[in-house]
Amino acid sequence: MSMPGLLRVSPIVVLTLFFYFTILWPLPPQNECSIAAETKQSSGSTADAAPESPPYLPIYRIPLRIHIGKSEREISDYRSILNEINDIWRSQAGICFKMDVVKHDRPLGRGIDVWFMPDLKEFGDDNGYFRGDHEIYVRDTPILGPSEHPAHSPTARTTAHELGHALGLHHGQDSDDNLMRSKTYGWHLSKDEIKTTRKAATAKALQDTSPLRCGAPVINLD
Numbered sequence: 001m002s003m004p005g006l007l008r009v010s011p012i013v014v015l016t017l018f019f020y021f022t023i024l025w026p027l028p029p030q031n032e033c034s035i036a037a038e039t040k041q042s043s044g045s046t047a048d049a050a051p052e053s054p055p056y057l058p059i060y061r062i063p064l065r066i067h068i069g070k071s072e073r074e075i076s077d078y079r080s081i082l083n084e085i086n087d088i089w090r091s092q093a094g095i096c097f098k099m100d101v102v103k104h105d106r107p108l109g110r111g112i113d114v115w116f117m118p119d120l121k122e123f124g125d126d127n128g129y130f131r132g133d134h135e136i137y138v139r140d141t142p143i144l145g146p147s148e149h150p151a152h153s154p155t156a157r158t159t160a161h162e163l164g165h166a167l168g169l170h171h172g173q174d175s176d177d178n179l180m181r182s183k184t185y186g187w188h189l190s191k192d193e194i195k196t197t198r199k200a201a202t203a204k205a206l207q208d209t210s211p212l213r214c215g216a217p218v219i220n221l222d
């Protein structure tokens, strides 16, 4: 082919290559599991601001048993609540909780246990109560004050807050948006809080740090 011939076809070749490399080739990866996609749709403002890619690696996966034997909520309520808890922690600190949901009261040997119940009258009638890794209690529907960037579910927010205590955090009352502020919808963690919790997580997490997500909760209500 003569040079003028080459010049005539080259725009088509260039356009074809451009189309292939810019549109077809960099196909976005599929979601690694359904949990994030569901959270994004169901957890409102929390997920809207939460990046899909975790900001820290590796992801620390901490076993968490959810006890709902005393709860008066429907089991169907818990899907979005538990997804939002993981969304709050994974999107900011690269920590997520590998959950199993049970009706019995037997605690995990290693990990963290949370009990949900209609009220916490025996614990000062608070929204949530932390006494140790295997003694965390959360009211079915906590009563929270507003924040500028609120979590969707008060139950998810309060549970995420109590898990913050389990990962070594104290209260931080400087902003309504902070997860560790008492009794607000805030869910944000500061850089120092992230550093503290990631350090604490290394002692509680599963040894295999290769998975990027904790996956959907395992529900076993026998």
Ligand SMILES: [Zn+2]
Binding pocket: 161, 162, 165, 171, 182
């Ligand atoms: Zn607290």
